[in-house]
Amino acid sequence: MGTYIVRRLLQAIPMLLLVSIALFALVNIAPGGPMSAYSRTNRMPEEKKEEIRRKFGLDKPLPVQYVVWLVGNDWMQIDTDGDGISDGNGTRLGILRGDFGFSYKTREPVLALIADRLPNTVYLMFFTLLFTGIVAVPVGVISAIKQYSGFDITATTLSFMGQAIPEFWLGLLLILLFYGTLDNPFTGEALFPSGGMQTLGAEFSILDRARHLFLPVLMGLVGWVAWYSRFLRSSMLEVINQDYIRTARAKGQTEQKVLYKHALRNALIPLVTMFALDFPYIFTGSLYAELLFSWPGMGRLFYNAATSRDYPILMAILIIGSGIVVLSNLMADIAYAYLDPRVRYE
């Protein structure tokens, strides 16, 4: 197992390098490339543009720029004031040493911006996933145990609907219903707020936070529950038909114990794997939910950066995101081998 993990980690290195090269190339094929963020207004004189280009090393060939982006330029002489003469060491450490540069727009370090937004995204995703589990597990299990019952058919149909409904449209409908139409009968205000993490100017209270969480969580929940409940249903159905379940019944185990001790525990194994694969969403968050409900998280940070072509932010989120995806895939495999002793990796 140990060698397997090491080998997988080693395999991840060229893959992430590939991702970084692809992203770097991509950002640089747009006309103007990263420069377009500076020279939005065409009034900037050509000499000034040239100076910026030299200052940020954008006049160097792309492979050199890539290497600098990757490992920094503190070990080489660069032109710090843009006058065309190399006059000192650079200050960039490169993404490999955790330096993702500065936002073009606000000049803040990208990592600080991410650190600022990440907790909010994790917060929202935590509740979304928590309630996904609370709803999806019983629905999936009951659907499987009572296959083709009224409950199962309803749940399966709803799950098809949940997978087909566009998340952003669902969000609009929820705002329409809970903010636009329904009012709180006691206060006469809208039943749920349409955005933000808490009421402006109000003290933090659990009730207020819950009210603000309700709509974005509900919006994210639908697709997840639809997917996970169907997945657990088929996993459970598969397990129920296994020999060891028949053995448990033949031994005279109660049906309760057969289903929950023998069947469910095994049916949950693929679900754990699936969850490990979905783990990166905790970092990237739900872009639509964050935008529609003005939730100040990673999705919104990315979206705003994309509209203002703030490439350092975009690259940082995508690269870190890919890294998390790669690690999650590995975690999924390890979890699978750990939970299901029949699985062996070499």
Place this chain on the structure above:
Amino acid sequence: MNSNENPLGKINNKPVRPPETMTTLAWKRFRRHPGAVAGSIILTLLILMTVFAGLSPYDPEVSDIKNRYQAPSLEHPFGTDGLGRDLLTRTLYGGRVSMSVGLMVVGITLSIGVPIGSIAGYYGGWIDNVLMRVIDATLSIPSLMFLILLAAILREAELPFVKGNSVMTIAVVLGVLTWPTVARLVRAVFLTVRETDYVKAAEALGASAPRIILREILPNGFGPIIVESTLGVGYAIMEESGLSFLGFGIMPPTPSWGNMLNNAQEHLSTYPWLAIFPGLMIFLTIISVNYIGDGLRDALDPYKILGKIE
């Protein structure tokens, strides 16, 4: 000999029916899947409506300021938008855009995914290794964010065919993310079939590699490829709407379901019909496509087909 007699004769006094082809059996199974049948009917209707969108008396892009924000009525069944344009007409034209994006994405996906998957699966070795790493790398980038970055960049890039926020640009953007799934699927088919005896026999008879790939192995993957392509249309329509909704997809005045929803946000509570109808169309299209895909998966599953032969 009586001419009416069954040419295949009788066994145990029962007439022997001519053997049914796999296609007939699959079609029989497909027809028994209620969701797939309902989905096919609804999708056919939706396609017909968008194809004949030109019959509408209104123009999708010409504004009529006197008739802004009209609620749904007989004259304007879906109401009108902020520029007085008939929403039903725009929704139908938007459907053309969304459905053509869906089909083009599948076209791109298949034309990249099938050859790459075949090559990786057939030749194996270092070719397979390199191609699989590229696939893993592509799939490891968070998808929606990657789509946004691609769309933001490609619409500015000066490439042949891919210009601005055209249908082609969006299809290419989505295609970049969807081909790896098909490639993996095709590769898996090749890995299972490559070592079978009939492939070995074909090799022994001196069949060329292209012939073995195209005629002997690839047809085994038709079932899963058809299912994946069907579901791919739905996925592409969903992502295109999402991108257009975010302002990175099809740009107004060209209507698309996504950009119509973006437009609807501003006056959501006052003019809810702006948001309800385009979203409903996305929903209906995707649920139909998904049910058809589900029906096809059941119908084309060789074990299930054979199970029906008693």
